[in-house]
Amino acid sequence: MVEMMPTHEPFTITSLRLGELYLPHGGGLMRDPMHCWLVRGKGINILVDSGMADIATVQARMNVGGFGGGHAALRTALASEGLGPDDIQYVVLTHLHFDHAENLDLFPNACVVVQRDELFAAVDPVPSQRIYYWRSITQGVLERKRPNALRLVDGDVEFFPGFQLLKVPSHTEGMQVAVVTTKAGRAALVSDLGDHYRYWFPADRRATAHPQRSLAGAFLTGSIRSSSERDWQAAMQRVVDNSDIVVPAHDFRIPMRMPEQWFAIPESTDGDLAQVPPPARDNAGA
Numbered sequence: 001m002v003e004m005m006p007t008h009e010p011f012t013i014t015s016l017r018l019g020e021l022y023l024p025h026g027g028g029l030m031r032d033p034m035h036c037w038l039v040r041g042k043g044i045n046i047l048v049d050s051g052m053a054d055i056a057t058v059q060a061r062m063n064v065g066g067f068g069g070g071h072a073a074l075r076t077a078l079a080s081e082g083l084g085p086d087d088i089q090y091v092v093l094t095h096l097h098f099d100h101a102e103n104l105d106l107f108p109n110a111c112v113v114v115q116r117d118e119l120f121a122a123v124d125p126v127p128s129q130r131i132y133y134w135r136s137i138t139q140g141v142l143e144r145k146r147p148n149a150l151r152l153v154d155g156d157v158e159f160f161p162g163f164q165l166l167k168v169p170s171h172t173e174g175m176q177v178a179v180v181t182t183k184a185g186r187a188a189l190v191s192d193l194g195d196h197y198r199y200w201f202p203a204d205r206r207a208t209a210h211p212q213r214s215l216a217g218a219f220l221t222g223s224i225r226s227s228s229e230r231d232w233q234a235a236m237q238r239v240v241d242n243s244d245i246v247v248p249a250h251d252f253r254i255p256m257r258m259p260e261q262w263f264a265i266p267e268s269t270d271g272d273l274a275q276v277p278p279p280a281r282d283n284a285g286a
């Protein structure tokens with residue numbers, strides 16, 4: 001509905017891993033990989049989420065460890081796909097938390113797409129989420145005054161044929177999920193509406209090393225949330241009803257290339273919960 005686009009041109013999706021955060025979990029530290037996604041259709045390059053700040057900044061502000069992030073990690077990830085920031089026409093933000101909406105200054109000529117309610121939530125966060133909404137990010141969004149530099153959307157929208165946005169208040173008040181049509185089917189880039197597979201399949205041994213039988217037929221909801229557990233469950237169900245696979249933001253096992261890799265549930269629980277210290281790496285931020 002927005003621009004001229006060939007109808008039903010299937011998209012491809014590449015997951016970009018921009019670094020990791022080490023988060024307290026059950027007395028230890030859990031490694032959480034940070035992903036955003038490159039969605040390519042005929043002549044259109046869309047970035048879904050723009051990643052986190054460089055780890056030094058995150059460390060100073062949030063007191064958590066990790067590696068990667070910032071302009072460097074995002075530039076490197078895009079370059080590995082033969083692209084630079086100027087090749088991105090749209091940056092679609094699932095929500096405005098610090099680990100998903102940084103680095104917008106790399107894209108002065110792109111159109112940033114976010115739910116209007118999410119921007120309001122970032123301007124005036126619920127108290128428990130103040131720490132996740134960085135003023136620098138909110139400011140960066142508000143300063144996008146050039147024509148077509150910012151598009152605020154309200155509710156569900158078929159942004160391009162085969163690229164749909166679902167508004168799913170849950171983790172945040174204006175959370176949105178991109179449902180992308182590929183040759184293999186529809187992939188929902190669910191970000192933090194269930195940021196690991198275990199949230200989507202909490203009773204399934206393929207998805208988690210710690211299945212919970214009491215959650216069979218239901219979902220696991222996160223502790224950082226702006227709506228009731230019941231509303232969150234309904235939001236996840238609506239995504240499942242409108243897609244073929246879900247792709248979480250912080251799971252090591254997500255497909256890196258779609259539709260070439262295509263699965264609803266991972267084949268192994270390796271990486272479900274990864275502990276620090278991480279194994280040796282060749283190059284940081286890869």
Ligand SMILES: [Zn+2]
Nearest residue numbers: 099100192249
């Ligand atoms: Zn996140």
